[in-house]
Amino acid sequence: MVDIKEIKHIRAAPFTLMSSSIHAILAFIAAILIVLFFGSIAAFIPGASSFAAFITVLGLAIIILYPLTAFFWNILLAFVTALLYNLITPKVGGIKLGMEGDEVKSIPVVSVALILACVVAVLTFIMGLYMGLGGSSILSLISGSIPIVGSVIANATNTTNATVPTGGVFGAISGMWALFWIILVPIMTFIFSFIGYALFAIFYNIVIPKIGGMKLVFAEAANGFELTNIPVVPAALSLSVVLAILGAIYGFISGIMTGDIVVAIIWLVTYAIMYFIMYFIIVAIGAIIYNFLQPKIGGIKLVLE
Template identity: 40%
Template sequence: MKTMKELKSIKIVPYTIMNAALNAVWGFIFAIILLIFGGAFASLLSGTELAPLSGVILGISVAGLIVFPVGSFLLSIMPSFLQALLYNLLVPKLGGIQIELEEMTEVTRAEVVPFALILAGVTAVFQLIMQLVIAPLQAVLIELIGGIGTLALAATNATAGQLPAMGGAGALGAIVNIILSPLITFIFVFIGAAIAALLYNFLAPKLGGMKVELAQMTDNFFGVESINPVAIGLITGAIAAVLGLILGIIFLILFAALGSIEAGILILLTYVIGGFILVFIAYALTALIYNVLSPKIGSFKIQLE
């Protein structure tokens, strides 16, 4: 039986902890890859004049085993917390994500406009918050650079020219960033999310949608106990492949017009096949990590009505 559900809210703390933990594991995976390549590169340098650098490279690679996981965990806490908080605050105003569930286990479709609207809203407000913090710092930095430049020119008896105006330009740029950046973010995220939802709805009946195991709690809250790695990898990889096909065709036409159709075909195949493989691995592996962590640190808690 298929039922339409709306994601009304997300429990903030479990979402934040799980997201940070997932990023920490990915940071550790990246550190291992860096260590492998760093060790291989260091071994190549060991018999050359650059041998002293091999120890430095190896040391940095080993340090990454701690720095990347810890850094990824800490840097993920604030964005994850804000994302869940903003979602909960905006749902009463914009509406939540609406999904069709079959037997409460498989997401068979997502309503396009609600999905795109809430994601764009959350991202735009998050961008606004970031700009309120970053833009003034940018303005101060530009003004500082302008002041240093003015002093340097004065010391050489040169003409300052337009350098004193840099402070005003920095302040104006900060204001423009605060206003335009969230607006542009909203537009692009809305379009991207809408396209992704449309492709999901088109592909899910053919390939199967995302499959989850939900545990009933109180007040219509459900714990996302596990996520099927193959199912989520397949549907997201297929979406990436279709998007890669569209981009690849555009490049194929451009390269064909330039008389290099072979390069266009290569780019097309790379976007389609490479996009599918990379996205499949990324999402399937993330689901596997989630399933391992969920019993230990707690799963996502979502309210569906």
């Protein structure tokens, strides 16, 4: 029997630590692959040996800085995400999972799409404040500087009866720029995020009865539950299949936009295969890392009802 569990609260500190650690390890693996890739290319370039010292230093920098950057950036992102989730959930409801034992048998569509779209929209709004106000300030500065520069040039060249530019165009663009980033982008992000998460939940509910759902092993912790283990294959298989379907849809739509049905079919198959392989590997590695780190730093802690 399926038991609907709602994630009422995410403990910010454990979530932040685990998320940042996983991203740092994934970034470290990616950095090694990047260095090996470019090192292999350099090996086939004549005269590349003269840049061996530079390539070595660059490789070390990537291997060290990329994981560190991923770790510290995700500390901020994960903490803010958990904080926003906890603030918004009492108003719109949290993520609901249809659990049968340890297996996630279903994902109620509206609940997951609404809360995640709200969180993403608020994060986008915060980013939009920086982009909108920062860009608007620069454009306003340009708008105010143009008449001054024009007057200086006119005086320096003894130009008479010349029309001095006002910079009004940049002033108008300044307002539209702020409006776009602060209002329009968050609204569009909410709409597209809601659709994307809803489609994910819909296809998850369709596919899972056929291949089995991901499994989440919880243990009771203080005032909640701790995610102690994520079985690797069920998580990787279920999520990669669903994302492969979404990738196939994206590929087909992109192909249709070219006006060639053959291209659409080729892209459908290509994106489906690419998404399945890519996300199977990513989810599997992420689950392995989680299971490795959980006994050492503790797992994600949730309040479930």
